Amino acid sequence: MLQLDNISKAFGGRIALDGVSFDVRDGRMTGFVGGNGAGKTTTMRILLGVLEGDAGEIFLDGDPLGAQQRRHFGYMPEERGLYPKMKVREQLVYLARLHGLSSADAGRSADSLVEELGLGERRDSTLESLSLGNQQRAQIAAALVHDPQILVLDEPFSGLDPLAVDTVVEVLKQRAASGASVLFSSHQLEIVERLCDDLVIIAEGSIRVSGEREALRTAHSSPRYTITAGSDLGWLRAEPDITVVEFDGGHATFDTTESAAAQRVLSRAVLDGDVTTFAPQRASLSQIFREVI
Numbered sequence: 001m002l003q004l005d006n007i008s009k010a011f012g013g014r015i016a017l018d019g020v021s022f023d024v025r026d027g028r029m030t031g032f033v034g035g036n037g038a039g040k041t042t043t044m045r046i047l048l049g050v051l052e053g054d055a056g057e058i059f060l061d062g063d064p065l066g067a068q069q070r071r072h073f074g075y076m077p078e079e080r081g082l083y084p085k086m087k088v089r090e091q092l093v094y095l096a097r098l099h100g101l102s103s104a105d106a107g108r109s110a111d112s113l114v115e116e117l118g119l120g121e122r123r124d125s126t127l128e129s130l131s132l133g134n135q136q137r138a139q140i141a142a143a144l145v146h147d148p149q150i151l152v153l154d155e156p157f158s159g160l161d162p163l164a165v166d167t168v169v170e171v172l173k174q175r176a177a178s179g180a181s182v183l184f185s186s187h188q189l190e191i192v193e194r195l196c197d198d199l200v201i202i203a204e205g206s207i208r209v210s211g212e213r214e215a216l217r218t219a220h221s222s223p224r225y226t227i228t229a230g231s232d233l234g235w236l237r238a239e240p241d242i243t244v245v246e247f248d249g250g251h252a253t254f255d256t257t258e259s260a261a262a263q264r265v266l267s268r269a270v271l272d273g274d275v276t277t278f279a280p281q282r283a284s285l286s287q288i289f290r291e292v293i
């Protein structure tokens with residue numbers, strides 16, 4: 001597990017990070033979200049040692065993180081950084097060799113990633129000749145080619161079409177399922193919602209919330225239910241312990257803090273006719289994001 005503990009950073013007297021602390025757990029996808037200039041890239045750079053923090057510490061499995069361990073991280077920086085004139089597969093093999101893989105292992109890893117990421121037909125093309133989306137896939141392959149146990153990806157989904165997003169999501173999920181810790185930033189909240197197990201929200205250099213996605217969704221959900229039935233639900237307005245928020249014949253939204261009251265509503269609606277929906281409303285990631293920012 002990676003633990004960031006009280007990291008601070010200022011640029012020329014302007015505070016970019018103010019006591020940032022959160023964990024990145026093994027075998028889990030951690031989504032890192034925040035508005036423009038919130039401090040995501042700065043945090044990731046400090047994590048990778050590309051930039052030095054002014055204060056705070058980072059631990060890996062309980063020990064202070066050092067340059068030696070960082071060398072094994074997989075990192076996709078915001079500024080990207082592959083060689084434009086080098087061929088995709090050749091470049092991946094080269095990077096894997098730099099990370100200490102044997103020539104045979106480097107070749108195998110490059111071949112399998114090229115296939116997994118849908119770059120098979122472009123393996124022998126130079127990076128600069130690829131579309132932006134395919135260049136992005138190659139960047140992701142480069143971060144994964146040495147099979148890192150810790151992956152730090154700055155906006156890995158930007159510029160990808162929906163099918164490419166699905167491909168990359170699958171590849172990253174597999175890495176996490178085999179035990180890797182994956183920290184990724186994204187402005188695309190629907191992808192983060194789909195992909196992350198844990199969530200960290202940062203604003204103006206401070207962590208606003210962090211923790212398990214589902215626990216955060218529960219904590220930020222209002223006690224609100226929706227119901228859709230084949231019969232008129234006008235009787236809801238007279239029900240005790242509930243407040244009707246929205247009503248339209250056979251569809252209604254109501255608040256109640258009493259789960260017994262919600263169950264009573266359901267039982268009565270079932271007696272009156274077909275109930276096609278009855279569900280507590282759960283906070284979406286974008287609702288949580290707006291609430292805490």
Ligand SMILES: Nc1ncnc2c1ncn2[C@@H]1O[C@H](COP(=O)(O)OP(=O)(O)OP(=O)(O)O)[C@@H](O)[C@H]1O
Nearest residue numbers: 011012015016034035036037038039040041042043
């Ligand atoms: N090298 C630098 N010199 C001066 N200020 C910097 C530098 N790098 C980052 N900053 C400032 O630090 C703050 C955090 O920037 P950072 O790039 O970490 O945000 P971010 O969350 O990654 O934003 P975005 O989503 O727009 O990429 C911003 O105010 C930014 O202008």
